[in-house]
Amino acid sequence: MATMAQAIRMALHYGEEHLGVTDIFGEDVGEPLGGVFTSTQGLKTTWNSPLDERGIIGCAMGLALAGQKPVCEVQFGDYIFNTIDLMKLAGNSCWSSVGQYNLPMVCMTIVGAGIRGSIYHSHSFESIASHIQGWKIVLPSRPVDAYGLMLSAIKDPNPVLYLYPKALIRVKGQELIPGEPSDFKTLKNMIDAPTGETLYHVIENRKNWKPQWPEGLEEYLVPIGKARVAREGKDLTVVSYSRHAVMAENVANKLAKEGISVEVIDLRTLVPWDEQAVYASVRKTGRCLVLNEDTPVSNFGEHLLRKIVENCFYELVAKPRLLAGADVPGVGLHPNLEEASVPHEPDIERAIREIVAEEP
Amino acid sequence: MDKTLKKRILDLMITARCMEERMVKMSKSADGFFWLGGVGEEAFNIPMGLLAKRRPDENAPALDYDFFHFHYRNGATMIAMGMDPKDQIRQMHNRATDPFSGGRNFCNHYAYKPWNVCPVASTIQTQCSIAPGTARAQKRHGGDGLTIVTFGDAGTAEGDFHIGLNWATLPDWELPLLFICTNNHYGISTPYSQVHGQKRISDLAKGFGMKVANVNGLDVEESYEAIQKAMDYIRKNRKPYFLEAVVSRLHGHSSSSGANRVPEGKEVDPVHVWRDKLVAEGIIDKDFYKQAYDKETQRMTDILIEVRKEPAPLGSSIYDHIFAKA
Numbered sequence: 001m002a003t004m005a006q007a008i009r010m011a012l013h014y015g016e017e018h019l020g021v022t023d024i025f026g027e028d029v030g031e032p033l034g035g036v037f038t039s040t041q042g043l044k045t046t047w048n049s050p051l052d053e054r055g056i057i058g059c060a061m062g063l064a065l066a067g068q069k070p071v072c073e074v075q076f077g078d079y080i081f082n083t084i085d086l087m088k089l090a091g092n093s094c095w096s097s098v099g100q101y102n103l104p105m106v107c108m109t110i111v112g113a114g115i116r117g118s119i120y121h122s123h124s125f126e127s128i129a130s131h132i133q134g135w136k137i138v139l140p141s142r143p144v145d146a147y148g149l150m151l152s153a154i155k156d157p158n159p160v161l162y163l164y165p166k167a168l169i170r171v172k173g174q175e176l177i178p179g180e181p182s183d184f185k186t187l188k189n190m191i192d193a194p195t196g197e198t199l200y201h202v203i204e205n206r207k208n209w210k211p212q213w214p215e216g217l218e219e220y221l222v223p224i225g226k227a228r229v230a231r232e233g234k235d236l237t238v239v240s241y242s243r244h245a246v247m248a249e250n251v252a253n254k255l256a257k258e259g260i261s262v263e264v265i266d267l268r269t270l271v272p273w274d275e276q277a278v279y280a281s282v283r284k285t286g287r288c289l290v291l292n293e294d295t296p297v298s299n300f301g302e303h304l305l306r307k308i309v310e311n312c313f314y315e316l317v318a319k320p321r322l323l324a325g326a327d328v329p330g331v332g333l334h335p336n337l338e339e340a341s342v343p344h345e346p347d348i349e350r351a352i353r354e355i356v357a358e359e360p
Numbered sequence: 361m362d363k364t365l366k367k368r369i370l371d372l373m374i375t376a377r378c379m380e381e382r383m384v385k386m387s388k389s390a391d392g393f394f395w396l397g398g399v400g401e402e403a404f405n406i407p408m409g410l411l412a413k414r415r416p417d418e419n420a421p422a423l424d425y426d427f428f429h430f431h432y433r434n435g436a437t438m439i440a441m442g443m444d445p446k447d448q449i450r451q452m453h454n455r456a457t458d459p460f461s462g463g464r465n466f467c468n469h470y471a472y473k474p475w476n477v478c479p480v481a482s483t484i485q486t487q488c489s490i491a492p493g494t495a496r497a498q499k500r501h502g503g504d505g506l507t508i509v510t511f512g513d514a515g516t517a518e519g520d521f522h523i524g525l526n527w528a529t530l531p532d533w534e535l536p537l538l539f540i541c542t543n544n545h546y547g548i549s550t551p552y553s554q555v556h557g558q559k560r561i562s563d564l565a566k567g568f569g570m571k572v573a574n575v576n577g578l579d580v581e582e583s584y585e586a587i588q589k590a591m592d593y594i595r596k597n598r599k600p601y602f603l604e605a606v607v608s609r610l611h612g613h614s615s616s617s618g619a620n621r622v623p624e625g626k627e628v629d630p631v632h633v634w635r636d637k638l639v640a641e642g643i644i645d646k647d648f649y650k651q652a653y654d655k656e657t658q659r660m661t662d663i664l665i666e667v668r669k670e671p672a673p674l675g676s677s678i679y680d681h682i683f684a685k686a
Contacts, residue, residue: 022497050530054489055523062429062493062507065478067422070493086489089481095681097471097479098462102684134682157684 001173002180002187004164007143008039008108009191010180011150012071014217016045019154023063025049026056026073032203034193036075037110037169041193042211057083057107061090064103064159071154077111077163078123084132090159091134106153106160111139112243112293113342114167119330121166122338124294126241126270129161130303136160136224137270141245143173145268148222156224165243179216190214227274229281233263236287236356239278239304241267244291244343251348260356270300278304279311286317287355293342296324318358323351361581363643369410369580370638373402373631374652376436379445380611382660383452383467387615391664392452395615397468398433400608401542403630404577405433407584408540409440411591413505418474423501427476427494429487429509432468433542434480437510441475446663453664456673463673485515488524488539495528495535495600504595506536514547516561525568528600536594539565539602542577544609548617565602577605578630580637 002010015021023045026035030048034041049056053074060072074080080087087107094102113122129137136158140146146164153160172184181187190212196202230245231252238248245266252262263281267273282288288308290301301322308320323343325331331341343351380399386392398405415425430437435448447459454463460470471479478494481487491509498505515521528535541561545552558564562572571593575586583605590601608627611619635649 050526052523052526054520055492055527058486058489058520058523059493059496059527062478062490062495063497064493065490066427066494066497068493068497085483086486089479089483089486089490093471093479094684096461096464096469096481097473097681098460098464099681099684100471100473101479136683156686 001175001182001184002143002177003172004140004143004146004169005037005039006187006191007146007173007177008150008164009041009043010177010214010217011147012040012043013213014151014219015071015154016043018219019151020069021045021071021154022068023047023070023072025059025070027051027075029073032199032206035073037166038192039108040073042191042209053079053083054086057086057090060105060107061086061093061103064105065101069104069154071106071108074107074109076121077109077125078120080109080125081128084128087132087135091132093134094158095134102157103159104157106150106162108162108164110166110169111163112165112167113331113338114165114243116333116335116338117166117331118333122331124292124325126163126292127294127298127300129163130270130300134159135271137163138224138268139163139165139242139270140268141165141168141242141266142175144175144177145222145228147177148220149224149268151219152221152224155221160224163242167243168246178218178220180214187214222268225269225272225274227277228266228268229277230264230266231262233261233285235261235285236289236352237263237265237278237281237285238289238291238348238352239265239267240291241270242292244293247343247345247348248291251345251352255349255352260352262352273304275307275311278308282308282312283315286315287358288316288320289351289355290320290322291324291343291348293325296322296327299324317360318355321351321355323347361584366638366643369406370634370644371652372406372440373436373634374649374656375445376402376406376439377631378653378656378660379439379448380435381657382449382664384611384615384619386452386664387619391668392454392467394466395452395619396432396466396613397435397611400544400610400627400630401433401577402436403580403634404542404575404583404605404607405436406440407580407587408508409437411584411587412441412508414441415474415476422476423498423505424503425476425505427478427498427505427507429478429491429494429507430470430480431487431511431515432466432480432482433512434470434510435468438470438477445660446667449660449663449667450670453667454672455667455670457670462677485511485518485520487511489520491524491537492527492535495537496533498536499533499598506538506591506594508538508540510540510542512547513541513543513545513552513556513561514550516541516564517555522564525565525570529568529570534599536598537600538590538594539600541602541604542607543604544607546609546613548613560604562602562604570600570602572602572604575603575605577607578628578633580630580634
């Protein structure tokens with residue numbers, strides 16, 4: 001079972017071989033490193049860019065304008081903020097040119113807290129990104145979705161922002177990606193580049209290394225705009241995505257032992273998001289918690305709440321709530337600070353208990 | 361340069377000038393809103409358009425032809441490339457028939473895929489971050505197609521300018537990219553000399569190891585020759601080139617400052633310079649210019665009368681083209 005980094009790598013390999021990907025680039029994306037999170041090791045169209053996020057987004061736009069199919073990476077979501085006006089242009093190119101210049105490009109960047117990343121390796125970006133119209137936004141929470149969403153992103157003729165959670169990048173999946181070997185060690189030996197004590201060793205060790213890609217990889221697509229019921233339940237719906245969908249599932253499993261039945265919706269895509277799946281679940285349970293780790297003001301979860309209230313008002317039996325990150329300028333380094341800044345499982349459990357206990 | 365070409369350039373200059381003057385008038389009436397354009401840059405911009413290897417149509421392989429990342433002063437270039445001024449008047453009058461933006465964008469904000477004209481944006485200098493992408497695709501493709509990116513002097517203070525220079529000169533990936541700075545010495549009201557320490561903008565490009573040239577952009581022949589030389593170099597060597605051209609700004613920055621013609625004698629009018637030269641060389645007689653100018657002025661008026669009858673975009677169309685269909 002692949003990790004998310006391996007899943008992304010296999011998806012990009014499939015994209016190069018079968019879906020016309022021409023360029024996979026960004027800082028340290030090419031050889032020798034293959035990405036600081038190893039997501040781009042062993043691929044044939046990778047190259048290293050200057051340390052320049054604006055240049056990366058701009059170049060991807062130019063490549064897309066010229067009919068290429070680029071996948072670019074901004075090394076951390078924390079460093080994508082200085083590209084916002086270029087992202088605006090990428091997002092409005094199709095609209096402002098009345099359909100002439102759509103930009104088939106993918107920008108991947110790793111987001112969220114959970115690795116003691118302190119102030120500039122912990123940011124979320126999805127809420128701000130949702131204000132940049134013309135982009136689709138996907139956020140996998142597990143390797144199989146990371147694979148299927150990447151293929152869908154590559155196939156999409158529009159700019160797609162691929163936000164993946166750094167806290168889950170090395171977590172092994174529980175579902176098999178169609179075509180991958182089921183044994184983790186086998187897969188690791190096939191597609192993980194050899195390591196080394198220093199960069200010099202890494203370069204040396206990788207000189208003659210070639211990945212051995214699994215032969216049976218398929219065009220397994222997770223449709224953009226389609227949520228997943230991560231866990232069925234009847235008492236309350238948690239609407240979440242990315243690593244907090246996983247946390248919600250853990251909490252739901254715990255509460256199930258007490259007879260509290262929690263349904264977890266993993267949105268997987270924020271633009272467009274799966275309204276029908278969310279409304280169907282909330283109408284069934286009557287109780288709802290929207291959950292993510294972004295800062296709370298103008299949080300995308302507020303939009304979800306507003307739409308849930310507008311569409312499910314008469315089916316709700318308790319106040320729907322948003323559990324999000326703290327309204328602070330950054331995530332502090334010490335674990336006490338990080339835990340106080342973004343929701344953790346005890347916070348989620350508390351919130352669920354509160355909503356479930358609420359009398360209409 | 362032969363006489364036929366010289367005369368043709370004058371004809372195109374007159375068309376471009378009359379088109380812009382019509383749009384200035386439109387900005388002051390109910391026929392249009394904001395105007396900004398390239399009055400005073402014709403001696404440089406017309407040769408650029410004539411020398412470009414313009415993609416003939418959408419069926420021609422895009423990478424074999426030039427890509428354009430213009431700023432908002434390239435109307436004359438588009439005229440030289442074959443644009444019907446009616447299309448520009450449509451954009452100025454924000455009609456649904458505007459082929460560049462369907463009434464969504466300002467004048468001189470072109471986007472025309474059949475000719476590889478990439479969307480022009482009001483964001484200053486972002487085109488310099490985007491242009492390396494098309495040039496990189498062309499470098500990989502081979503052939504002699506190049507990318508042209510244009511901008512003014514003020515925008516070179518933006519980081520994107522330096523991004524473009526850097527990405528165009530990466531080792532093993534020097535790009536077939538022609539940087540064109542039309543230097544009119546102003547950013548709206550702020551003089552270049554107040555906010556730039558560099559004597560010449562091209563000196564910055566030189567620091568990136570790029571071939572550069574400075575040219576009098578008010579002189580047709582000097583501009584033509586410099587652009588041809590730069591393009592020939594890029595087409596052959598697949599490496600970047602930087603041209604800095606001194607130009608005039610005869611109607612100010614935009615309609616926000618009135619768009620009135622600057623006082624006589626304050627700035628050189630390159631169209632008049634070229635007119636006088638052709639008269640002196642006996643290529644046109646001295647009445648030609650006025651006749652041609654009056655005729656084109658009338659043509660632009662007639663075009664506007666026709667364009668007024670064309671449909672405006674509907675409010676209900678705002679949701680069209682947000683996404684391309686998969």
